[in-house]
Amino acid sequence: MEPRAAGATHPLDAVFSPRSVAVCGVTPTPDTVPYDIFHNILTSGFQGTVYPIAPGKRSICAVKAYRYVVDIPDDVDQAVIVFPANVVERALQQCGQKGIKSVIVISAGFREVGPQGVAREERLKAICREYGMAMIGPNCLGVINTDSAVMLNASFARKMPDAGRIAFLSQSGALCTAVLDYAREKAIGFSKFVSFGNKAGVTEIELFDYLHHDPQTDVILLYLEELRDGRGLIEAARRVTRGAGAKPILAIKSGRTPQGADAASSHTGSLAGEDAVCDAVFREAGIIRVTSIEQMFNSAVLLTYEPLPAGDRLAIVTNAGGPGVMATDAAVRMGLSIPRFEPATTARLRDALPAAANVKNPVDVIGDARSDRYNAALEAVLDDPNVDQALVILTPQSMTDIDAIARGICDVHEGAAKPIACSFMGAADVGSGIRLLQDARIPHYILPEWACDAMADVQRVRRWREQPVARPAPIAVDREAVAAILDRAPAGYLNEDQALAVLGVYGLPVPSCRLCASADEAVAFADQIGYPVVLRVVSPEIVHKSEVKGMALDLRSADAVREAYARILRHVGQIAPEARIVGLLVRGMIPQGYEIILGAKRDPSFGPTVMFGLGGIYVELFKDVTFGLAPLDEHTAARMVQQVTAYHLLEGARGGACADLEGISQSLVRVGQLISDFDRIVELDVNPMIAGPAAVGNMVADVRIRLSE
Amino acid sequence: MDKAEVERRVRKVIRHVLGVSDDMILPESHFVFDLGAESTQSVELVAAFEAEFGIEMDDEAALSVDTVGGAVDFIAKYVS
Incomplete structure (x- = not known):
C-alpha cells in the first residue's frame, strides 16, 4: 500500500504527530517518571507546544503550568497521563471534555495488578470510547517519533534515539529502554518507538495499520507477550507484509501459555499449544518470528539497509579460510546456496588475486590482502549473474588495512544493486572499521554465522512475497446433514459412526x-x-x-x-x-500406507486452526506437525503438507511410493471448512489417515470429534 | 476539639506541606489530582498531621485518605 496521500489522516496521527501535548501529573522533582517525561518532551526538539498539568505549581522547567487540562486556553491534541492509577480516571475524563484526541497512559496499577486493576482499566476504556480518544497503555513507557517534523519523545527513556527506518512496538516497557540502549551502541535508528503496555486501547493491530502507511517506516519490529486477537493480528500482518508497499514484520512472541495444551485430550489439542500454533500461523502471515533481540536487529538491519535479494545465492569473500568455511556451513545449514561462479568471474578473480588465492566460492583473498584485493573480489562476485548477495569476512592480520578495506567496501556498496553484509571478526582492532561500515549503513555482524542467520530471515521475507495468494473457496457440502447429526449429539465425543458420517458429508475418504x-x-x-x-x-x-x-x-x-x-x-x-x-x-480393512494425522482445534487466540503431520503412534513422539488457520486455501494446505519432515517420506523417499499429496491437501481444506462451519466442534482428530499412492488414494482409519455444549 | 478547628488546622498543614494557596483547598479537593501532592508528600502530610494534632495514626489507613474532607473526618475521630 502506498503512503497516505497528502492531507489524508489516520486515527493514530494524534498519537504520533500531535501539535500540542499536555502532560498530566507533572511534578517538579527530577528523576521521577512525571518530571522526566515532561523534560524529555521539552528537550527532544518537539515541534509543537507542551503544557504541564501540575496542580499547585506556577511552572515546571520555566513553562507555565496549569491546574487542570481543561484550564489550557488552546486546543490540545494529546495528553500524557502520569498521575497515580487511582486518579487517572479523573484526568482522562477531563481530557475527553477538553476534546483531546489521543492519550498515553504511562501509569501502572491496572490489569497487571489483579481484579481491582482490571475494573479500573475497563473504566478507562469506557471513557475513551465515550469521547473517541485513542489510548496507548496504560502501564507503558510511552511513544517516540523521530520524524523531524514532530520530534516527540513522550516517554521516560533516557535519550531520544536516532532517526531511522525501523519501527519498534513493545508490550514490555522495560525491554524498550534496553533496546534503545542496544540500538544506540549499534548506531541503529528508529522511525517510531511505541511501548503499548496493557494495550487497553490501541493494540498492535491498529499500530500495524498505521505503520503500513507511515512513510518513515520500512521495517516493523514487535515484542509481544499476550495475544488477545490472534486472528486480527494475522489478518493485519498479511495486509502489511504483502502487496505494493509491503513491509517486513519481525516479532518476538514470549509468554507461552501451556494451559490450552494441558486441558486438551486429543492429539491435536495436546500438540496445538499456543506457541506451536503461533509459530505456524505467524509464518502464514509473513511475520518472521525471531527468538532474541539480537536476531531481531540483525535481520532488521539487513532488511532496512539493503535491497531484497533476487534469490538465495550467496558469494563469500574472506581473508581467512576457517571463517570462510564456517560461514559456508552456516549459510547452507540456513537454506542459502553457495553458487559456482561464471567462468568470466573466475577469470577476473584469477587476474586480481595472487596465485595462492581461492577463486571459487567462498573466495579467499589470503591473509595479507589489502583493500585493493577486497574491492576487486567483491566487485567481481557482485557482477556474477549467479550471485544474489555477498558476505565480506575480515580477520585482522598485522598487515590488514582495516579502515581502508572498510572504506573500499563502502565505495563498492554505494554503486551495488545487490545486498552486501560484512563480518569484521574481533573487537578492538576492527572497531574503527566497523564504525565506518555502520556510518555507511552497511549491515555488520561480529560473527559470519549471524550474517547468514539474518540473510536466511531475508529469504523468508522474499519467499513469502513470492507465494501465491488465494482465498479459501467455499466447498459445496450438505451442511444441513451435518447440522442434523451435531444437533442431536451431546457435549463430548461424537460416536465413531457419527464422526465418520460427518467426514463423509465433507468429502473426506471414509470407509x-x-x-x-x-x-x-x-x-x-x-x-x-x-x-x-x-x-x-x-x-x-x-x-x-x-x-x-x-x-x-x-x-x-x-x-x-x-x-x-x-x-x-x-x-x-x-x-x-x-x-x-x-x-x-x-468396516473393511484399509490397505497399508503412510499414517498421517489431520487435526483441527478451536484455538483461544486464533480461532479454528488445522493441523497436519506424521500420524499414528508417532504423533506425540516426533511432534512432526504444522498448523494453519482455517478455512485454508489450497496453496496453504499444500504448503502445510510440504512443511513437515515426513513430507520427504510422503513424496516417496528411497524408492517408496509417492502418496496422494493432492488428496491430502484437499482433505486438509475440507477439515478446515468443517471446523469453520460448526462452532460446536472444539477438536477433531483424523488419526491415522492412511495415505496410499495416488492410484489408491487416502482413507480415514480413525476419527474423533469433540463437541462443546 | 471541634470539627471546625480540626479543619482549620488541617488546611494549615496542607498549605505548609504542599505549598498551595488556601483558596485551592476545598473539602472535596483530592490531594494528588487537585492539590498536586507527590507520593513522598503524602507521607509528609501524614507525619505533619500527627505532629500538628499530637496523635499517632494507622499509616495504611491514613495514606488511603485522598481528599481534604476525608482527612478532616479521619483526624476528628482521633482527637474527639
Whole structure:
C-alpha cells in the first residue's frame, strides 16, 4: 500500500504527530517518571507546544503550568497521563471534555495488578470510547517519533534515539529502554518507538495499520507477550507484509501459555499449544518470528539497509579460510546456496588475486590482502549473474588495512544493486572499521554465522512475497446433514459412526461402515462389503479403543466376526464395565500406507486452526506437525503438507511410493471448512489417515470429534 | 476539639506541606489530582498531621485518605 496521500489522516496521527501535548501529573522533582517525561518532551526538539498539568505549581522547567487540562486556553491534541492509577480516571475524563484526541497512559496499577486493576482499566476504556480518544497503555513507557517534523519523545527513556527506518512496538516497557540502549551502541535508528503496555486501547493491530502507511517506516519490529486477537493480528500482518508497499514484520512472541495444551485430550489439542500454533500461523502471515533481540536487529538491519535479494545465492569473500568455511556451513545449514561462479568471474578473480588465492566460492583473498584485493573480489562476485548477495569476512592480520578495506567496501556498496553484509571478526582492532561500515549503513555482524542467520530471515521475507495468494473457496457440502447429526449429539465425543458420517458429508475418504447391534448384523454387513473386515466398539465413554481391547482387525470369515464380536463385548465389559456400548462398527480393512494425522482445534487466540503431520503412534513422539488457520486455501494446505519432515517420506523417499499429496491437501481444506462451519466442534482428530499412492488414494482409519455444549 | 478547628488546622498543614494557596483547598479537593501532592508528600502530610494534632495514626489507613474532607473526618475521630 502506498503512503497516505497528502492531507489524508489516520486515527493514530494524534498519537504520533500531535501539535500540542499536555502532560498530566507533572511534578517538579527530577528523576521521577512525571518530571522526566515532561523534560524529555521539552528537550527532544518537539515541534509543537507542551503544557504541564501540575496542580499547585506556577511552572515546571520555566513553562507555565496549569491546574487542570481543561484550564489550557488552546486546543490540545494529546495528553500524557502520569498521575497515580487511582486518579487517572479523573484526568482522562477531563481530557475527553477538553476534546483531546489521543492519550498515553504511562501509569501502572491496572490489569497487571489483579481484579481491582482490571475494573479500573475497563473504566478507562469506557471513557475513551465515550469521547473517541485513542489510548496507548496504560502501564507503558510511552511513544517516540523521530520524524523531524514532530520530534516527540513522550516517554521516560533516557535519550531520544536516532532517526531511522525501523519501527519498534513493545508490550514490555522495560525491554524498550534496553533496546534503545542496544540500538544506540549499534548506531541503529528508529522511525517510531511505541511501548503499548496493557494495550487497553490501541493494540498492535491498529499500530500495524498505521505503520503500513507511515512513510518513515520500512521495517516493523514487535515484542509481544499476550495475544488477545490472534486472528486480527494475522489478518493485519498479511495486509502489511504483502502487496505494493509491503513491509517486513519481525516479532518476538514470549509468554507461552501451556494451559490450552494441558486441558486438551486429543492429539491435536495436546500438540496445538499456543506457541506451536503461533509459530505456524505467524509464518502464514509473513511475520518472521525471531527468538532474541539480537536476531531481531540483525535481520532488521539487513532488511532496512539493503535491497531484497533476487534469490538465495550467496558469494563469500574472506581473508581467512576457517571463517570462510564456517560461514559456508552456516549459510547452507540456513537454506542459502553457495553458487559456482561464471567462468568470466573466475577469470577476473584469477587476474586480481595472487596465485595462492581461492577463486571459487567462498573466495579467499589470503591473509595479507589489502583493500585493493577486497574491492576487486567483491566487485567481481557482485557482477556474477549467479550471485544474489555477498558476505565480506575480515580477520585482522598485522598487515590488514582495516579502515581502508572498510572504506573500499563502502565505495563498492554505494554503486551495488545487490545486498552486501560484512563480518569484521574481533573487537578492538576492527572497531574503527566497523564504525565506518555502520556510518555507511552497511549491515555488520561480529560473527559470519549471524550474517547468514539474518540473510536466511531475508529469504523468508522474499519467499513469502513470492507465494501465491488465494482465498479459501467455499466447498459445496450438505451442511444441513451435518447440522442434523451435531444437533442431536451431546457435549463430548461424537460416536465413531457419527464422526465418520460427518467426514463423509465433507468429502473426506471414509470407509464403508455400519454400526451393528448384534453379531448377526455384523456378519450380514461383512458379507455385503467383503472380507477382511474390522470390528470397533462404539461407546461415548470409550475414547481409546485399544485400551479396552475394543477392536479386532483382519477378520476373514463370518465365524471370525462372530467370535471377535463376543470377545470385544466380554473384554469391554470387564475393563470398562461403566461404558454404555452403542454397538460395534464394522468396516473393511484399509490397505497399508503412510499414517498421517489431520487435526483441527478451536484455538483461544486464533480461532479454528488445522493441523497436519506424521500420524499414528508417532504423533506425540516426533511432534512432526504444522498448523494453519482455517478455512485454508489450497496453496496453504499444500504448503502445510510440504512443511513437515515426513513430507520427504510422503513424496516417496528411497524408492517408496509417492502418496496422494493432492488428496491430502484437499482433505486438509475440507477439515478446515468443517471446523469453520460448526462452532460446536472444539477438536477433531483424523488419526491415522492412511495415505496410499495416488492410484489408491487416502482413507480415514480413525476419527474423533469433540463437541462443546 | 471541634470539627471546625480540626479543619482549620488541617488546611494549615496542607498549605505548609504542599505549598498551595488556601483558596485551592476545598473539602472535596483530592490531594494528588487537585492539590498536586507527590507520593513522598503524602507521607509528609501524614507525619505533619500527627505532629500538628499530637496523635499517632494507622499509616495504611491514613495514606488511603485522598481528599481534604476525608482527612478532616479521619483526624476528628482521633482527637474527639
